[in-house]
Amino acid sequence: MEGMTVLIVGSGGREHAISIGLNQSHSVGSIHIAPGNAGTAMVGTNHPVEASNIDGLVSLAMEIGADLVVIGPEGPLVGGITDRLREISIPCFGPHSEGAMLEGSKMHAKDLMKQLRIPTAAATRLDRNSDIKDFLTQNPPPWVVKRDVLAAGKGVVVTSKTDEAERFIYDSIEKDGFVIVEEFLEGEEASLLVIMDESGYVCLPPSQDHKRVWNGDKGPNTGGMGAYAPAPVVTPSVHSRVLKEIVEPMHHYLRNQSVPYRGVLYVGLMIDSDGRPSVVEFNVRFGDPETQVTIPLIESDLGEILLATAEGNISSLNPVFSTLSSATVVLASEGYPGLSKTGKEITGADVTIDEGLSRGYVHVAGAIIQGGRMVSSGGRVLAATGIAPKLSQAIDVAYQIIDSISLEGSHFRNDIGHRALPPKE
Numbered sequence: 001m002e003g004m005t006v007l008i009v010g011s012g013g014r015e016h017a018i019s020i021g022l023n024q025s026h027s028v029g030s031i032h033i034a035p036g037n038a039g040t041a042m043v044g045t046n047h048p049v050e051a052s053n054i055d056g057l058v059s060l061a062m063e064i065g066a067d068l069v070v071i072g073p074e075g076p077l078v079g080g081i082t083d084r085l086r087e088i089s090i091p092c093f094g095p096h097s098e099g100a101m102l103e104g105s106k107m108h109a110k111d112l113m114k115q116l117r118i119p120t121a122a123a124t125r126l127d128r129n130s131d132i133k134d135f136l137t138q139n140p141p142p143w144v145v146k147r148d149v150l151a152a153g154k155g156v157v158v159t160s161k162t163d164e165a166e167r168f169i170y171d172s173i174e175k176d177g178f179v180i181v182e183e184f185l186e187g188e189e190a191s192l193l194v195i196m197d198e199s200g201y202v203c204l205p206p207s208q209d210h211k212r213v214w215n216g217d218k219g220p221n222t223g224g225m226g227a228y229a230p231a232p233v234v235t236p237s238v239h240s241r242v243l244k245e246i247v248e249p250m251h252h253y254l255r256n257q258s259v260p261y262r263g264v265l266y267v268g269l270m271i272d273s274d275g276r277p278s279v280v281e282f283n284v285r286f287g288d289p290e291t292q293v294t295i296p297l298i299e300s301d302l303g304e305i306l307l308a309t310a311e312g313n314i315s316s317l318n319p320v321f322s323t324l325s326s327a328t329v330v331l332a333s334e335g336y337p338g339l340s341k342t343g344k345e346i347t348g349a350d351v352t353i354d355e356g357l358s359r360g361y362v363h364v365a366g367a368i369i370q371g372g373r374m375v376s377s378g379g380r381v382l383a384a385t386g387i388a389p390k391l392s393q394a395i396d397v398a399y400q401i402i403d404s405i406s407l408e409g410s411h412f413r414n415d416i417g418h419r420a421l422p423p424k425e
């Protein structure tokens with residue numbers, strides 16, 4: 001049988017990881033990416049169509065005769081790309097616009113969790129009629145303030161400073177009409193990616209992201225500065241609680257909607273010291289950089305898994321996972337997560353490691369090829385990924401790779417995986 005033609009939408013490290021996974025799939029013949037980056041260009045054909053251009057993406061899918069479209073970012077999902085592709089019978093991995101509202105509106109997700117009795121932080125909606133100062137006096141810090149819009153990782157402030165909380169609350173109400181303030185959850189975070197459709201679901205190995213920009217989890221939130229998998233904080237007993245209390249009720253709800261959910265549900269978790277899980281957020285797409293550490297641990301054919309899900313048939317497969325561990329370290333541009341300096345040359349990103357069971361390589365994110373040189377084009381430029389029998393070895397491989405790369409002004413965290421490693425002597 002000739003392999004499928006797949007179109008991947010997006011341009012980050014996540015999409016490079018998906019394209020590498022599909023390139024290793026026997027079921028896949030050719031890979032197209034829109035718009036892609038310097039990494040995806042090495043695995044397939046990039047097309048200059050932005051992820052926000054839904055008409056352009058639908059036309060491209062028809063033009064190349066796509067057998068499957070895989071959506072990376074949330075924007076086109078909320079914008080209804082899946083609805084459009086299903087109208088013309090092109091299988092699409094990613095939920096329709098209604099399912100995507102789980103990420104598109106945090107208030108909608110909160111209301112649903114309340115209805116389904118899924119554990120999550122209590123939330124209050126504040127608007128122009130609320131007494132903000134009184135609210136902050138009555139509710140002790142830290143305050144978790146969330147805008148109810150897609151804000152590319154910039155819509156949440158966690159702070160104990162009254163002036164910072166107040167400013168973000170007033171600014172958000174000014175922009176959006178209202179804002180959400182959540183109870184602060186104590187514990188350790190983990191991400192569980194659950195591939196699901198109406199026939200069933202498959203949990204990928206749990207991972208942990210490092211959201212703060214600086215070592216020791218300090219500084220502002222970012223899209224993610226590194227990740228590792230599997231995350232030991234998700235013990236077998238935590239995992240079974242997450243399934244029973246969160247994944248099962250969500251799956252039961254989503255499979256019974258008039259248009260069932262077909263894609264990945266990203267469950268952002270906080271796990272307290274008693275092993276009690278709560279939902280921090282739902283996303284309707286693969287995480288970035290969680291995907292870079294999760295997809296390399298899938299041993300089965302990724303193309304078959306994504307197609308089966310897009311067709312509502314995931315229960316026909318029984319995917320197999322590796323027993324190895326993986327880690328990825330993000331290299332960010334100067335200034336990230338603020339205004340990033342881009343357009344700078346990157347060298348050394350083609351380095352790979354292949355020693356016994358250990359291997360490592362670069363997942364390209366915000367970088368393009370210009371005049372034969374690799375040049376930075378975004379905040380998160382690349383992710384150096386290691387895969388090895390032990391997590392400590394995977395982390396070493398990732399840092400060995402990052403040490404061989406140069407990009408002026410760039411920065412990275414040097415404590416990725418610290419929670420999962422024994423303390424240093």
Ligand code: AMP
Pocket residue numbers: 121144146153156158182183184185186189211221268280281
């Ligand atoms: P979100 O976009 O909702 O995932 O929030 C971004 C980050 O803010 C999360 O990954 C957490 O690190 C932090 N955060 C969000 N909600 C809470 C909460 N209720 N309690 C503690 N930290 C939170």
Ligand code: GLY
Pocket residue numbers: 209223224283286287288289290
């Ligand atoms: N790494 C966090 C996210 O993808 O939302």
